[in-house]
Amino acid sequence: MKVPPVALVLVCGLLMGGMAAVWPAARLWAVPWWWGALPIALGAGVALAGVLAFRRAATTVNPTTPQASSSVVTTGIYAHSRNPMYLGFALALLGWGLWLGHAGALLVLPAFVLYMNRFQIVPEERMLVQKFGAPYTRYLQQVRRWL
Structure with a gap:
């Protein structure tokens, strides 16, 4: 939990762009710009909705x-x-990978998810279960981690 997730996203995005630049033979397709822009915009909206919900609850983001x-939101x-x-x-990283149309770039996404999970x-x-106990444990049982 020492690496801020926003920093990790930026590193992953740079890595994806670098892979596309250095390894152009792995480009799979050329897509309309909006194929990438739609998941990026959706991702920004989902992330912002999470931030706003935390702000409304007056808890840390x-x-x-x-x-x-x-509090448990x-x-x-x-x-x-x-x-x-x-x-x-x-979702934003998925959009960036689609925008790039690059096989290697898209492989960064599962690496991001695995890193974030672990x-x-x-x-x-683990820390939130210790802090909030049963209410958070119930929440873990009721709502999926990602979707």
Whole structure:
């Protein structure tokens, strides 16, 4: 939980762009710009909805300090995804990969998801179970991690 997810998204995006530039033979297709723009916009909207829900609940949006959380947010977009901000980041990376139309770039997306699950989400959830107990445990049982 030491690497801010926004920084990880930027690194992944740069890596994807670099792969497309260095390895042009792996370009799979040329797509209309909106094929990439739609998931990017959707991802931005999903992530923003998560941030706004946390702001309305007056709890921290800083993913490196989940211990500063003041409440369990279970309404709005959090009724459908436990991690809408991370889901939004993944959608944006998907859009960037589609925009690039590059096989290697698209492989960064599952690496991002696996990293987030292992090094960000699982430690966050462990800490939030300790902090909030039964209400958070019920939430874990009712709402899926990503979708």
